[in-house]
Amino acid sequence: MIPFRRLALAALLLVGLAQACNTGSNGNQAGGLADVPKGCTAVDAAVSPEKFEVLTALAAEFNQSSAAKAGGKCTFVRIQKASSGAAAMALAAGWRDEANGPQPTVWSPAASSWGAVLNERLAKQGQAAMAPAGAKPIQLTPLVLAMPKPMAEALGWPDTPIGFADLLALSQDPNGWASKGHPEWGKFKLGKTNPNFSTSALSATIAQYYAATGKQSDLTLENLNDPKVQAFAKAVESAVVHYGDITLTFLNNWYRNDQRGTALTYVSAVAVEEKSVIDYNKGNPDGITDPGERPRPPKVPLVAIYPKEGTLFSDSPYYVLDAPWVTQAEKNGARAFEQFVQQPSSQRKVLQYGFRPGNPQVPVTDPISKVNGVDPGQPQTELRVPSPEVLAALIDRWSLDRKGARVLIVLDISGSMGEEAKSGTTKLELARDAASAALAEFKDDDQVGLRVFSTGLGPGENEDFQDLVPIGPIGANRETIRAKLQSLVPTNGTPLYTVASNSQQTMRQAYDPSRINAVLLLTDGRNEDPRNSSLDATLAALRVGTEGQAVSPVRLFPIAYGKGADLDVLEQMAEATDAKAYDASDPSTIQNVFANVVSNF
């Protein structure tokens, strides 16, 4: 027997034994998951981020309990975080990418609409459904419009029901909040995430199109194509401050503004899940209490507006997947964990995290109470998730109706961008490919330009940046920008502060209030410019136009690219403009990160 064949047999045996015992104890800890005790059946659960913390706590409790050893069998549950849209995509593709973690037995997206989306995608590929019918909810939370309490009161809350139509009227009023007796609050501004990324945004967009039709069920393709419906949607979108991948960006910025007394001018309402209002009002906008953190309630609390036209619930279904890789033993283990999660003591924990329990035996009590800005007696009316076909068309329609963008892409071409990121590919090559791919996400009438920066640029080798493509409609510019991106080569140093403040100033000079005005800045280094080394001065320059009533905000969305980037400084720069910094310290993630950044526009 030659050594190769001996090795192959050994490998076969190892695989066979590992499968037989299903222990996962071969050291595979994808995604940092714990090793499974010998003799136990691993039940891997992919869950949406908002319930990761509570389910991780419940899984730890379950794994130590007698419920995990019922019938003489041992079950070991491992929770992995997976955003709903990404997980639906991965499952439809067979969950092949190891970077996603182990193939799950259980999937709990934020809402059962994602289960319908998955089954629809599988059906189109001629495959059987994976998300079975009749899945029970782990927990529930309705979509609400979070508003600062004084603003809600100015609209008649809590006595007068408020809906999308009221907010639309206010957003279209040239006098803005002055029409409600509060000129100091400026215009009505809406915060809303991107429905391609976020469940709350998807729900808000569905609710918005329903509001335009006056219906609460059976939204049709004809409705989406109705010019009046489109006009309504465009008008609502025109009030949007910026989009984004997660609602936490808005909540964190809101809280920071609250601490400096500007909560009422940052944004007027944000579409979020009810749970987020509770977290915010407790002084914990991201919903996670870090060790040593002492949450401080905001000066201006939020209240939840349950739109009078109706709303949707995120119902966190517990799917034991009918996937080819799921064994009967894993299904049995998953059912045992589900029973544990549904029992009243577990459901009371769910409630503590601000969710409505999925088990009706556990009443909805504190923290879901008016003291925390939410109303357990609401909503009065629910909207129906449209059919998968209409849902897909709605997302496409939104990409046309959404607010336009005016964006300057600013890329670092300093010498360090020439370093190798992965075998044979430089950081610059990866970044320019990611930027090139992300251009497809802009709609044709978005205005986009390309600027590069490094020291010693230009014919005289004395410039800090160069505008390679002036800002113009991306429909005409897309290929030009792609060609310019491909021609980039690494050069000298990193004049970060100069280019950040100058780019924002340039954008502010031609500010367009009908669009989202923003700078997307990618850098892999720290400021290396002795001529301008003051972070404080840079931050002060960035804040111009962001605060006050007559604002002309140009948001700066930096990407910290590679290990050498200074994420802390970039976060300060983003916060100075009420935006968000993105972490791509692992260069191989740049494609996804770029897509996430572009989701803001």
Place this chain on the structure above:
Amino acid sequence: MAARALALLAAVAMVVAAVVVRGRIDDGGAAGSGGGKPRLVCATELEAVCTALAAGGKVEVTVEPAATTADTLSKVGPGEEPPLDGWLVTAPWPDIVNQNRQRSGAAAVVSAGPVLARSPAVLAVRGDRKAALDKACGGTAGWKCLGDVAGRSWSDLGGGGGQVTPGHPPAGEAAGLTVLGAALAGFFGTTDLSRENLDDPGFRAWLDRLERAAPGSDGSPIATMAVRPSAYDAVGAIEAEAGPLVATARDPKPVLLYPDPVATADVVLATTTRGGGPAVSSLVSGTGRSLLAGNGWRVPAHPLAPGLRADLKLPAASNLPDPGVLEALRRRVEQAR
């Protein structure tokens, strides 16, 4: 050479062991593909009862919608063995199977035993909408009236915002067919119906209105209503599920109505010609009855579960239309959705 042969033998033995262990884990520890245990298939509504029966280790249980089992049994060919020994379901599903087979010239494959437990069809109405719905119905809300007002604006009926949203379990579920059968009888005011009644223009319009206004549900609308009262205004259900749920439901708590004529879901055990029928029958008629009573079903000589109406007198028979009419109704509703 001998050492190599031994190593190879050991390796093969390990692979065989792995496969055997894998098989044991996959089938939950049972020997082989069921280890000779009788196979009991249960309708979804009886899952809790059957899970408890399976815990004793004497029977292999599968839970699925009644229509799934019915379709399987309807297609069993001549000389083929049915894939189950017993089927715990509500009447008249076993009769539906045998009628389907009779129409295609095949022999009956299931034989239903006596009624083990019963549960009436109920209408659960959202507490804060009941007065407006009663008023719109000119008295007390019932099946026919619910279909008449389905989809109408509550503001027209004096009951708040939104549209009248009814719900019922899927027609292919035991509870769903009972509720729809009760609604059909409620529409015509009699259970003496034929397939031709389903073509009545008034009924067709009524059913279309009801189905258009009822959101598609792949689960149990009453379970949804118990945690999300805003999801439905009035849903059909069987008391065995609705009673306990309504007892703990969230505000505005639903109110249970028992529309006339009261129809019932009657649990029966249907056995097949496979050899395990007697064993399943013995198990179900023994511990099965108390399990049914504990899970909200009305069983003679057993106490009522919490949430069930004590003063209700059940009709002598189920008060459901003929099995053939119900099967046609199921097809009609599934087409309408």
